[in-house]
Amino acid sequence: MVGGIILNSKSTVEIITEWDIVVARQLGRNEAKIIGFGTVEQARITTAISELARNIYLYASAGEIVIERIEEVEKYGIRITAIDKGPGIDNVRKVMEDGYSTSGGLGAGLPGVKRLMDGMEIQTTVGKGTIIKIEKWI
Amino acid sequence: MKELQIQYKKILADYLKNQTERNLYIGQNFIRQLIQKKVTPEEVISIHKHAVEQIYPDITSEILNSFDFLIEIMVHFGLTVQEHQSLLVQQEELRIEMNVATKIQSMLLKTAIPKVNELDIGMVSIPIRKMNGDYVHFLNDEQHYVSVAVTDVVGKGVPAALCMSMVKYGLDTLEYANNNPSYVLEVLNRIIEKSVDDSMFVSMFYGTYDIKGNIFTYGSAGHEPAIYYNSRDQKFYDLESRGLLLGVMSEVKYRQYKIHLEENDFILMITDGVTDFRKQGDLDPRNVIKELALNYINLSAQEMCERMYAYLKDLTDFNLEDDFTVVIFKK
Amino acid sequence: MNVNVQFREDGNVMRGYIEGEIDTFTAPVLRDELEAVQIVEGRRVELDLSKVNYIDSTGLGIFVAFYKKVTRENVQLRLVGLSSRLVRLFEITGLSELMSIETDAEVELKQ
Numbered sequence: 001m002v003g004g005i006i007l008n009s010k011s012t013v014e015i016i017t018e019w020d021i022v023v024a025r026q027l028g029r030n031e032a033k034i035i036g037f038g039t040v041e042q043a044r045i046t047t048a049i050s051e052l053a054r055n056i057y058l059y060a061s062a063g064e065i066v067i068e069r070i071e072e073v074e075k076y077g078i079r080i081t082a083i084d085k086g087p088g089i090d091n092v093r094k095v096m097e098d099g100y101s102t103s104g105g106l107g108a109g110l111p112g113v114k115r116l117m118d119g120m121e122i123q124t125t126v127g128k129g130t131i132i133k134i135e136k137w138i
Numbered sequence: 139m140k141e142l143q144i145q146y147k148k149i150l151a152d153y154l155k156n157q158t159e160r161n162l163y164i165g166q167n168f169i170r171q172l173i174q175k176k177v178t179p180e181e182v183i184s185i186h187k188h189a190v191e192q193i194y195p196d197i198t199s200e201i202l203n204s205f206d207f208l209i210e211i212m213v214h215f216g217l218t219v220q221e222h223q224s225l226l227v228q229q230e231e232l233r234i235e236m237n238v239a240t241k242i243q244s245m246l247l248k249t250a251i252p253k254v255n256e257l258d259i260g261m262v263s264i265p266i267r268k269m270n271g272d273y274v275h276f277l278n279d280e281q282h283y284v285s286v287a288v289t290d291v292v293g294k295g296v297p298a299a300l301c302m303s304m305v306k307y308g309l310d311t312l313e314y315a316n317n318n319p320s321y322v323l324e325v326l327n328r329i330i331e332k333s334v335d336d337s338m339f340v341s342m343f344y345g346t347y348d349i350k351g352n353i354f355t356y357g358s359a360g361h362e363p364a365i366y367y368n369s370r371d372q373k374f375y376d377l378e379s380r381g382l383l384l385g386v387m388s389e390v391k392y393r394q395y396k397i398h399l400e401e402n403d404f405i406l407m408i409t410d411g412v413t414d415f416r417k418q419g420d421l422d423p424r425n426v427i428k429e430l431a432l433n434y435i436n437l438s439a440q441e442m443c444e445r446m447y448a449y450l451k452d453l454t455d456f457n458l459e460d461d462f463t464v465v466i467f468k469k
Numbered sequence: 470m471n472v473n474v475q476f477r478e479d480g481n482v483m484r485g486y487i488e489g490e491i492d493t494f495t496a497p498v499l500r501d502e503l504e505a506v507q508i509v510e511g512r513r514v515e516l517d518l519s520k521v522n523y524i525d526s527t528g529l530g531i532f533v534a535f536y537k538k539v540t541r542e543n544v545q546l547r548l549v550g551l552s553s554r555l556v557r558l559f560e561i562t563g564l565s566e567l568m569s570i571e572t573d574a575e576v577e578l579k580q
Contacts, residue, residue, distance in 0.1 A: 039209055040184045047213040098224045112217040292526040337500070337534035341526075341562065360562035382563030386533055410526065460525070 010068035013053075015084075021053040024065040028080060031067050035076050036138055044116040045078060045136055051109035052082035052132055059106045060086025060129065070135060077118075077137035088126040142172065147189040154193065176223075178216035180209045236296075243270070243299050247306060251440070252278035256349050258468040259284070260439030262447045265461050271298040272409045272463040275309045283316040285346040288361065288465055290409040292339050301334055305342075319344040319357035323381065323392040327359065330385035339385040343407050347399075347467060354405060354467070357394040359384045362410045365428060367435075369402035374428045377405070404439070404468035406431055409461065426450075431466075439466040471495060474502040482513045488520040491528030499528070503535045508542045519550030524558060536568055547571065 011031070013024040028049040032042045049065060056063035063084030070077045087106065089095055095107035096114070110132075114120045117134040124130040149168055153161040172182060187205035190197060247270070251259050263272050271292075277285040289305055291298040308329045312322055322344050330340055343364055345356035356364065360383030363376045381392040399405075408427070430449055434442040443464045450462075472489035483506060491499055506514065516532075524532075532548070539546045549571040551559065556572055559565040 038184070039187075039206055040180050043180060043206075043210045043213050046210070047217075098221045098228070111221065112214075115217060115220055116213070290526065292530045335534075336537045337530035339530060339533060360564070362561060380560060380563050380566065382567060383533070386537075386564075386567070 010066050013065045013067075015053050015056040015063050015065060018057055021050060021057055024049050024053045024067070028065075028067050028078070031069060032078055035069055035078055037078070037136075041136070041138075045080075048113045048116045048134055048136075049080055051113045052080065052134070055106060055109070056082060056084045056086065060084035063129075072137075075137050077135055079133060079135040081134075082132045083129070084131075085129040088128055088130055089122070089124045090126055092122050092124060142175075142177070143185055143188060146185050147192055150186070150189045151193055176220075178212075179219065180212040180216050183209050183212055239296070239299070243302070246303060247273055249274050249276060252276050252284055254278065254281065254284050254349060256352075256469075257284060257347060258439040258466075259286075260441070260443040260466040260468070261464070262443040263461070263463040264447065270461050271302070272461040273302050273305060274463060274465055275306065277309075277312075277314070279314060279316055282349055283314075283346055284349065284467075285317070285322075285344070286407065286465055286467070287322070288343045288364075288407045288409060288463060290341045290361065290461070290463075292337075292341075297338065301330070301338060301340065304329065304333060305340060316346065316348075318394060319346060319355055320392040320394040323357050323359050323384065324390065327382075327384045327390050327392075328388065331388045334385050339383040341383050341410075345405070345407070345467070352399045352469065353396055354399055355394055355396050357381060357392045359390075359392060362408055364408070365406040365424070365431070366397060367404045367406070367428075367431065368400070370400060376424070399467075399469040401469055402435075404431070404435075404466055407465040407467075409463040426453075439468040442466055442468075472499050474499060476506060481511070482515055483507075485514070485516045486520070487516060487518055490523040491521060491531065492523065492525045493527045496525075496527045496531050500531045500534070503531065508539055508544050510543050513545045513547065514539055515547045515549055517550045518548055518555060519552075521555065522552065524555060529558070529562065529564070532568075533564070536564075545569070 011027050013020060013027055015021065015024065025046045029042055029046050032045045037045065049067075053065050056065070063082065063086065066081040066083070068079050068081075070079045089107050095110055098111055110120075110122075113132075113134060117136045119133075119135045121133040122130065123132075145168065149161070149165050153165060169182070177185075183205060187202065187209070190205070191202065249261070249263070251261055259276075261274055263270065263274055265271070271290060273287075273289040273291070275287040275289070277283075279285075287305075287309055289302070291301045291305070305326065308326045309322075312325065323342065326340075326342065330338075339360070341361040342359045343356065343361040344358070345354055345364070347354050356377060356379065358364075358377075358379040359381045363378050366375045366377050367373075368375060377395070377397075379393060379395055382390050406427070427446065430446050431442060434445045437445065443466055446464055447462060472487065472491055472495035474488075475486045477484045477486070485503075485506070487499070489495060508514070536546055547569045548559075551570055551572050553572065556565070556570065559568070559570055564570075
């Protein structure tokens with residue numbers, strides 16, 4: 001699902017304060033614009049970055065958002081990777097269920113993030129942290 | 139999308155030229171199409187923005203920016219709508235499963251009223267929701283004994299139904315109609331206590347009738363007392379037997395009592411759905427039931443049950459909020 | 470139809486005042502309120518039901534669950550201020566043998 005060749009060097013934003021979420025959003029939007037996503041798609045990508053960054057800010061003490069351009073045969077896209085050393089997600093399947101979002105807890109926004117993007121991959125270990133990769137193609 | 143964009147632009151332009159109800163109506167029909175095609179709110183705003191840009195090429199960038207702002211904040215709105223739609227699909231799946239489960243339950247818990255020459259038996263059990271929280275189980279032993287268990291499971295719906303199946307299989311394994319009520323209640327209590335959670339319990343009235351000796355032996359686990367009519371005294375007696383609900387504590391002893399039935403005596407076993415008038419006022423529900431039973435005393439046990447239900451159902455004070463079960467043993 | 474619970478600490482006794490009707494719809498509210506109560510060994514819990522006019526079987530289940538929980542923690546539970554209708558309910562279900570309950574009249578006599 002998640003693959004492709006990395007074109008440019010990646011940009012990384014460390015998420016420590018709430019304002020770092022804004023930095024990550026800005027970076028993501030710029031990249032999305034350069035790649036050629038339309039306004040609606042830019043808004044969706046930014047919202048997805050926002051959700052991932054918020055999860056790091058609220059539930060993990062440290063983490064980062066990595067944004068990179070990806071390319072496959074005749075298609076371009078964006079990949080966002082959120083890496084944290086937080087508590088990890090105990091039950092990924094449950095977090096991905098609709099209706100869970102009302103809980104407002106860790107991972108509550110993930111089903112929405114998946115809807116906004118074309119692909120999503122979660123690796124998580126309780127007590128160690130979480131890596132979430134999402135991508136979207138033009 | 140291109141096609142929709144063109145259609146929307148035309149509908150919007152028509153409206154801007156002429157603000158008629160007809161043009162609004164066309165707009166609403168169009169949005170119906172968009173919803174069907176799963177177009178999200180932020181996309182609708184984007185379509186609108188492009189249409190406005192084309193109709194008014196000189197529009198200021200401030201107004202266009204405001205649309206971008208709206209697109210941005212409507213992304214979340216769109217997510218909520220999509221989640222809602224997906225939950226609706228899931229709900230429909232659950233509804234179908236529930237219907238299947240209801241069919242299985244009613245098949246599983248089907249009760250046949252035994253035919254015994256010396257005893258007239260009647261029963262009505264009506265669920266308030268899809269699944270019945272009341273259950274009546276008969277055992278009939280080669281015309282020597284007839285037993286009945288009248289059960290009410292706390293709570294409603296699926297948990298109650300699962301618990302009910304457990305009660306049914308517990309009773310099935312006891313197999314013989316001549317078991318003592320106290321033994322039956324003790325065994326069932328142990329089964330239920332082990333398997334259900336803390337807030338779950340079952341109330342049960344259990345009675346065994348010795349057909350040759352005309353002796354009715356009964357015990358109760360937290361169940362609404364049965365009512366006994368003695369025709370010689372022309373009086374009603376409550377068959378009080380205080381025993382703890384099934385499933386609350388592991389080792390509970392249940393007492394049993396005996397009465398001798400004479401010609402025209404009857405025993406009325408009910409669940410609390412029958413006596414539970416929430417706005418009861420001065421009316422004692424048990425007295426209402428006794429009076430009713432007297433009115434129908436010349437009918438068969440089955441007719442008595444049916445008439446009582448028909449009467450209570452139409453009573454204004456009697457807000458049927460629970461499953462309703464009446465069983466009559468009439469000599 | 471609603472249920473309202475308020476807890477007050479009174480020395481060694483945790484007093485809960487419950488008001489309203491406890492049925493299938495309000496029972497979850499009561500359950501959450503009771504679950505939140507801090508149970509400390511050696512302390513008593515007393516629930517005042519003088520303003521409860523109706524309990525259905527689901528509501529009864531909440532009290533049974535709460536009774537089991539506090540008993541596991543070696544804490545005494547007392548229900549006070551029960552109307553005659555509620556006393557009857559606890560008697561029929563055999564719960565009056567298990568839990569300590571007091572009627573409205575008994576409370577008034579003491580005062």
